[in-house]
Amino acid sequence: MDLSSVNASPVLADPVPINQTILGFHSSVFSLSSGTSFPLLIPKKKPGKLDDVRSNGWLDAMQSSSPPRKKMLKDVGVELACDDSDLVYYSWMLKYPSALKLFNRIINRANKKKIVIFLDYDGTLSPIVDDPNRAFMSIDMRAAVKGVAKYFPTAIISGRSRDKVYELVGLTELFYAGSHGMDIMFSAEDTMSINHTDYIRSTDKQGKDVNLFQPAKDFIPMIDEVYRTLVEVTKDIPGAFIENHKFCTSVHYRNVDDKSWPLIAQCVHDVLKDYPRLRLTHGRKVLEVRPVIDWDKGKAVEFLLESLGLSNSDDVLPIYIGDDRTDEDAFKVLREGNRGYGILVSSVPKESKAFLSLRDTFEVKDFLKSLVTWKEMSDADNY
Numbered sequence: 001m002d003l004s005s006v007n008a009s010p011v012l013a014d015p016v017p018i019n020q021t022i023l024g025f026h027s028s029v030f031s032l033s034s035g036t037s038f039p040l041l042i043p044k045k046k047p048g049k050l051d052d053v054r055s056n057g058w059l060d061a062m063q064s065s066s067p068p069r070k071k072m073l074k075d076v077g078v079e080l081a082c083d084d085s086d087l088v089y090y091s092w093m094l095k096y097p098s099a100l101k102l103f104n105r106i107i108n109r110a111n112k113k114k115i116v117i118f119l120d121y122d123g124t125l126s127p128i129v130d131d132p133n134r135a136f137m138s139i140d141m142r143a144a145v146k147g148v149a150k151y152f153p154t155a156i157i158s159g160r161s162r163d164k165v166y167e168l169v170g171l172t173e174l175f176y177a178g179s180h181g182m183d184i185m186f187s188a189e190d191t192m193s194i195n196h197t198d199y200i201r202s203t204d205k206q207g208k209d210v211n212l213f214q215p216a217k218d219f220i221p222m223i224d225e226v227y228r229t230l231v232e233v234t235k236d237i238p239g240a241f242i243e244n245h246k247f248c249t250s251v252h253y254r255n256v257d258d259k260s261w262p263l264i265a266q267c268v269h270d271v272l273k274d275y276p277r278l279r280l281t282h283g284r285k286v287l288e289v290r291p292v293i294d295w296d297k298g299k300a301v302e303f304l305l306e307s308l309g310l311s312n313s314d315d316v317l318p319i320y321i322g323d324d325r326t327d328e329d330a331f332k333v334l335r336e337g338n339r340g341y342g343i344l345v346s347s348v349p350k351e352s353k354a355f356l357s358l359r360d361t362f363e364v365k366d367f368l369k370s371l372v373t374w375k376e377m378s379d380a381d382n383y
């Protein structure tokens with residue numbers, strides 16, 4: 001990785017002069033509520049007419065974030081009988097073979113290389129559930145992750161806040177990147193002395209010296225303001241749930257009646273209209289609001305490899321496992337750099353930049369356990 005690109009600020013040009021806005025909102029559109037230490041700014045405007053979100057493709061993207069099976073099949077151009085879903089899945093696997101089936105090929109390629117593991121959280125380590133606060137990993141999965149971390153550098157890269165994903169995983173031996181890689185923490189002793197100006201020295205919950213990399217730290221007040229505005233404008237939509245991840249915020253519509261999807265999309269659209277420095281990405285029944293900066297999970301993978309002195313592609317085999325659209329940025333980095341393996345977790349056929357696939361979190365756990373067994377056996381052979 002070219003370190004000059006790491007040192008350069010990932011913040012893209014600001015298209016709107018800052019003096020025209022209050023933290024991104026035009027000053028003319030607010031009423032200030034009293035009684036809070038940080039004024040809650042609520043747009044006076046009425047919600048739009050739902051035309052915006054139809055014409056800008058948000059609604060299509062929301063529907064395809066969990067598409068009906070027939071639509072899935074059409075997307076990948078499979079012409080088999082639509083009710084024969086297994087057959088269709090196996091045809092899709094010709095393009096994205098199972099990482100379990102190709103396990104021997106993976107470890108042959110790993111021969112003498114240092115394996116580095118990158119893991120997404122939701123849908124990869126924990127199954128997708130209705131309540132984001134109850135997305136727990138199984139005891140077996142935690143043991144499998146702990147096992148790989150014993151032998152290989154292992155990082156979790158999640159859309160959730162770093163604190164939240166640490167709370168859910170609960171393992172101290174990992175590296176954590178929260179907010180889609182916009183909040184990276186690792187211990188000071190693990191960091192190579194690279195010429196990076198943006199580290200913040202801090203201490204973790206155990207009082208250990210750590211380095212933090214937070215390329216979107218200037219956006220914290222803006223994200224907090226947008227989070228509170230989104231809570232306010234969606235409060236009458238049953239099932240809507242907003243999460244604040246510090247550097248980005250999520251608008252969940254999994255539990256919202258699909259008749260109200262246009263309404264929730266329009267509410268988010270109306271808020272974001274006044275924040276040109278924020279953008280929207282789509283996840284699994286979630287709208288993700290994040291800063292317009294040139295940073296994503298792919299950049300976080302490159303940054304972690306570089307910071308840990310593991311960017312030499314001849315000696316290192318990165319493996320990234322993830323299930324969501326935001327993981328595609330990481331798959332792309334590995335594919336384009338002809339490095340390691342991107343592994344997509346999916347039980348339905350979908351296009352991806354990954355090379356391999358696993359069907360669900362159970363297969364992820366089996367794959368991680370296989371890596372541990374292989375490592376222990378090869379260490380025993382070399383003893």
Ligand SMILES: O=P(O)(O)OC[C@H]1O[C@H](O[C@H]2O[C@H](CO)[C@@H](O)[C@H](O)[C@H]2O)[C@H](O)[C@@H](O)[C@@H]1O
Pocket residue numbers: 120121122123127128129130131132133135157158159160243250252254283284285286288324326
């Ligand atoms: O990058 P990730 O770790 O995969 O985080 C992406 C989003 O994950 C969570 O939402 C998803 O999982 C929830 C629990 O299973 C599910 O209810 C929701 O529909 C999914 O989108 C998390 O709550 C989001 O904030 C993350 O952006």
